[in-house]
Amino acid sequence: MPETNWDFNETGVFDWIERELKPEPCTSEEFVYNEMESQSGYSLPVIYQPFDAGNKWHWSDRGMLFDFLYSTDGEGKKLLDFGPGDGWPSLIVAPFAREVIGVDSSEKRVKVCTENARRLGIRNASFVSYKSGSSLPFEDNTFDGIMAASSIEQTPDPRKTLKELFRVLKPGGRIRIFYEALSDYKGGYERDIWIVGMGNRTCKLVLFNRDPDNEYALQYGLTIAMPGRELTERLSDGGEVSFEKVSVSFLEEIKGIITRAQVLKTIHPSAKTWISWLKETGFKEILPAYSGGMAAVKLFDLYTDDNRPSDLDSTDEAIKKVVRIVTGLEAPVSLDPMITTVK
Template identity: 80%
Template sequence: MFANDRSGREKSIFEWIGRNLSPESCTSEEFIYNEMESQSGYSLPVIYQPFDASDRWHWSDRGMLYDFLYSTNGEGKKLLDFGPGDGWPSLIVAPFAMEVIGIDASETRIKVCTENAKRLGINNASFVSYKPGTELPFEDNTFDGIMAASSIEQTPDPRKTLEELYRILKPGGRIRIYYEALSDYKGGFEKDIWIVKLSESACKMVLYDRDWENEYALQYGLTVDIPEEELKERLSGGKEEIRFDQVSVAFLEEIKNRISRAQVMKTIHPSGKTWVSWLKAIGFKEVLPSYSGGMAASELFDLYSDDNRPSDLKSVDEAIKKVVKIVTGLEAPIDFDPMITAVK
């Protein structure tokens, strides 16, 4: 009975939004990325924060650097970063490459990446924009390698995007794909909420309706003219955790006159099996689902004690590189939805 009640409540929330707010359909950059000063919340090591060898996540970030670098055979090569966010991984990979070009549909992201590159003194990374759903502004066979971190699935048609990336990749070139499959949300996390600050007086409440079986997600974005912390307080009743089940039609009615914009976006989230199928059908001659360098670096961090763990960036890199080079070449079970390397 409880499950049926919950399902009915969730359905009524999305129906209420559709009926009362008439959300406009939009693409991902219109939905959120143009509105974010920092996609990462200024949390990225090296790009925004000094590297901290005592922080497990900082090790993971270095592991991802070498994951993308080695998986694309990118040392000294020309690389594309598709969907660079705040300049990740392009700006941390750039010191090892000949050239890195980042491309994004969001003008805000391009501006942020360009400013970050200038601030960091990185001269071999540049960033360009394109209109989603159109051809990428590059000639055939342009890049030695392509890095795509949770970005292809943010485009209107991920398969067509993958075909474009194949077109601009050189024969023998490699693409490394990190993606958000929906398998992680099975068992109670299909419906979710995220509140992001837009200004001192406004925030955006994003409600997720994920269908992992059919590999897509609907996101409803409500721009609310209420400060972020105040909205969280009103939603949770003072509790620290913000959860989807705190949202109700009654709550939406209460804040309706403060909702200045409503949007809806559908994104396709292929599973690992679907990615492999697409890559092979498009023409990639080798497709390898493999383990993540970030995961390997995190596990390596755990093997050290606080007393014997490397304490500077150079020493950490030396420890991480060898492990990442091995694990990124090891085939991982596709049911785990692992990262994927494909060779044209």
């Protein structure tokens, strides 16, 4: 059982959960991904929402498309999307690739991705499942490139996962890694709260306890027989849910309607750690590089409403040139930037 007696555990909430609820350790798909109809909340441009050229977030999404495409040298190639969620970025990259295969440890996510591909009429993208922590269901040297978006750190052993990705990548092939480092949470954001709706009468309260210095996080998931809206109201402070509202007394009050308790430990390497692991795995080139998504956002801000591209095709044309340059520029490791690596 993971240890939780950290110095910043001032409220004793995590100790109470361990002692009173004895949460069951689980994998990330067991924790939440098997229960979500949409991992993105149906927010993804093109996949769920019509593209809006006046929306900065939609520009960022297109920037990330070309980031993954160019960083993997994936145009017209066979690509793997490791951990596709709702089909991102596989379904937006697919029109530019020969074939994209998404692999996920959650059968629910595979089902959602497959349905999204069918609905969008995308025929060169397919999705398969595998057992978390096991070997990937592919032969050695299968893929020209691999896209991994906030997914490797969701596996039980990220170092082992890197070795599997190395195995199925062709010599000279590239992996582009987007990851969640914990450095951004330092200074008071280590603990957090998230409420996941699970139907009309049930929700899941997720409590985060992050340790940025040691590069891991614990997530406690409490399934509660209470509508998500009601729990949100009870834990809101100024209109936003607040971790500080989750006290031991509150948990004691609702203990009788907590139907399940889980704990998930995830490893969140910094760029420095990723680079060390990639070298250890055998990758011959490693480039911490700037993000195409961020470049697209900055480009958006350079336009006015009057001269900004107004449709998807013209937006893509504007973004492509910038992203191709930016993703080849080395970024400081201290920024925990995206990483491109070559086998």
